[in-house]
Amino acid sequence: GESVGLHLPTLSVQEGDNSIINCAYSNSASDYFIWYKQESGKGPQFIIDIRSNMDKRQGQRVTVLLNKTVKHLSLQIAATQPGDSAVYFCADPTLRTGGKLIFGQGTELSVKP
Amino acid sequence: EAGVAQSPRYKIIEKRQSVAFWCNPISGHATLYWYQQILGQGPKLLIQFQNNGVVDDSQLPKDRFSAERLKGVDSTLKIQPAKLEDSAVYLCASSLVPEFNEQYFGPGTRLTVT
Numbered sequence: 535g536e537s538v539g540l541h542l543p544t545l546s547v548q549e550g551d552n553s554i555i556n557c558a559y560s561n562s563a564s565d566y567f568i569w570y571k572q573e574s575g576k577g578p579q580f581i582i583d584i585r586s587n588m589d590k591r592q593g594q595r596v597t598v599l600l601n602k603t604v605k606h607l608s609l610q611i612a613a614t615q616p617g618d619s620a621v622y623f624c625a626d627p628t629l630r631t632g633g634k635l636i637f638g639q640g641t642e643l644s645v646k647p
Numbered sequence: 648e649a650g651v652a653q654s655p656r657y658k659i660i661e662k663r664q665s666v667a668f669w670c671n672p673i674s675g676h677a678t679l680y681w682y683q684q685i686l687g688q689g690p691k692l693l694i695q696f697q698n699n700g701v702v703d704d705s706q707l708p709k710d711r712f713s714a715e716r717l718k719g720v721d722s723t724l725k726i727q728p729a730k731l732e733d734s735a736v737y738l739c740a741s742s743l744v745p746e747f748n749e750q751y752f753g754p755g756t757r758l759t760v761t
Contacts, residue, residue, distance in 0.1 A: 543687075568748055577651070577738050577752025578690065623689050635750070637689025 538564075538626040538638045546644045553611040555641045557624035560605060569598060569609045570623045572640070578623060581609070611643075619645045649673065651753035653739050659759045665727040668756045672720065672741030678702075680750065681714055681724050682738040690738055696722065697745065729760045 538559040547553045559567070565586035570578035582593045584600050584607070591598050597610040611618055621640040652671040660666050672679050677698050682690035693712065695702040699719040707714065711730070716722040726733055736755040743749060 580748050583748045
């Protein structure tokens with residue numbers, strides 16, 4: 535079936551470096567993606583979203599890139615801080631009729647001081 | 648603005664026992680969701696309410712799981728009887744409108760079935 539998933543289950547970066555978290559999807563009809571951040575002991579928190587009519591969208595220290603040709607999106611975090619340590623999920627609401635929010639498995643980002 | 652409240656935060660039960668989780672959404676949010684998050688995985692939607700009506704419960708194991716939102720505000724999720732594979736974090740989320748980027752999650756209830 536259709537799926538959305540991240541490439542690496544864990545990512546470790548040095549504080550101050552940039553982080554890149556990748557996600558691949560299989561449904562060519564997908565037109566909307568969301569990135570969530572989940573800190574330990576908390577529920578997921580919306581970070582940024584992107585629609586398929588865009589290749590790039592920027593937020594505060596975060597940028598999401600969408601490559602529809604290879605069905606790939608990435609979340610870039612600039613100047614990674616210890617507070618960025620969390621599990622990051624990409625989600626595709628278009629996988630099922632009615633647009634249910636389907637989460638990938640997540641990438642755990644660890645920031646080394 | 649107060650967030651989504653859930654209780655209890657942790658629960659340990661033996662298999663075949665019953666358990667109930669409670670959720671109080673953000674005031675005024677008409678849409679309420681229950682998700683199951685197994686360790687190492689992303690959340691999976693169990694049921695979605697719009698006010699006190701069920702919008703989608705296609706992934707709810709109805710032989711053992713039940714949920715209600717009688718007055719369109721608070722909601723309870725029950726498991727009876729619990730199985731080992733029900734060990735997970737149960738997340739409640741709410742939204743003013745059923746738009747995906749508008750969902751606000753509670754801290755979750757961590758259930759351990761032994």
